[in-house]
Amino acid sequence: MTDPGTKQQVRARFRAEGALPDDAEASERITATLLDLPEVASSHAVMGYLAIAGEPSVDPVLEALLARGVCVGVPMVDWEKGSMEGGVLGGFDRLECRRHGVREPAAGTRILPIEEWRVVLVPGVAFDLRGGRLGRGGGFYDRFLARLGRQTVRVGVGFERRVLERLPIEPWDQLVDVLVTEQAVRRFERSPG
Numbered sequence: 001m002t003d004p005g006t007k008q009q010v011r012a013r014f015r016a017e018g019a020l021p022d023d024a025e026a027s028e029r030i031t032a033t034l035l036d037l038p039e040v041a042s043s044h045a046v047m048g049y050l051a052i053a054g055e056p057s058v059d060p061v062l063e064a065l066l067a068r069g070v071c072v073g074v075p076m077v078d079w080e081k082g083s084m085e086g087g088v089l090g091g092f093d094r095l096e097c098r099r100h101g102v103r104e105p106a107a108g109t110r111i112l113p114i115e116e117w118r119v120v121l122v123p124g125v126a127f128d129l130r131g132g133r134l135g136r137g138g139g140f141y142d143r144f145l146a147r148l149g150r151q152t153v154r155v156g157v158g159f160e161r162r163v164l165e166r167l168p169i170e171p172w173d174q175l176v177d178v179l180v181t182e183q184a185v186r187r188f189e190r191s192p193g
Contacts, residue, residue, distance in 0.1 A: 005168075045073070127167070154177045158181055
């Protein structure tokens with residue numbers, strides 16, 4: 001097994017890589033897979049994300065779910081408190097560009113109670129073959145995912161080139177239940193508890 005290095009080294013490696021020309025096509029394949037994923041297809045409440053550079057775009061997934069009448073959410077970040085909630089997305093025309101250039105719903109957007117989300121699409125800098133996820137280092141997703149009930153499926157979304165055999169994982173790092181890339185759907189067993 002190849003040592004991926006520290007979290008900081010993995011982040012730096014993929015940050016330097018940036019977006020690649022094939023990312024748009026890969027995102028389209030990921031979109032098709034996500035829309036057919038049984039957990040997503042049957043859910044009444046899906047929290048997605050608004051991609052930044054280097055992440056697969058799931059905007060078409062969110063648009064399709066909105067058209068189906070699904071309750072769709074995206075992260076609303078409280079940068080001062082270091083916390084995140086799922087704000088109900090009313091449409092892409094109601095987004096604002098906020099801190100760090102991150103798109104978010106307008107202030108005052110309704111927050112869906114965390115226990116009502118059934119699927120959460122989770123971006124990451126990298127994932128591994130055990131369901132491990134490496135985020136950008138702020139801990140927002142780890143804190144949010146730690147609050148989810150067992151009824152909520154955590155679906156990691158990433159590019160295949162960013163799936164490593166094993167990431168350096170800490171006890172507080174949250175795992176995903178399913179990982180979707182443009183090439184595969186991987187499912188992981190969640191430990192009881």
